[in-house]
Amino acid sequence: MPKFIATQPLRNATLTFDLNGVITPDATDLYYIVSDRNEIGADKIDGSAITVPNITLNAGQLIIFDLGFNTMPSAGTYKFFITVDSTHTQEMVLDIAPY
DSSP: OOEEEOOOOOEEEEEEOOOTSSSSOOTOOOEEEEEEEEEGGGGGTTTTEEEEEEEEEEETTTEEEEEOOOOOOOOOEEEEEEETTEEEEEEEEEEEEOO
8 A cells, every 4th residue: 555645735736656567556446635535536547657636735644545456566676656746756666575
């Protein structure tokens, strides 16, 4: 469940979470903003990227993605990208160890 923590207030921001081809989100997957539960919906998905408009968070609040994928990627290091308002991009690294 990837989490994005706002380090500064976001007002009516557009958040793009790019899974970089590692995981393909489904329209029925969920995201939570504070305590509000929402389906992602097909209109927010472009390949392996999820774009959610109109995000308002205070500093320290979360948006959590609950992706219902059933198969983890192979062991390795993967990069995901979070972009706010098409200008600020932050890289996340996911390390998956072999069994």
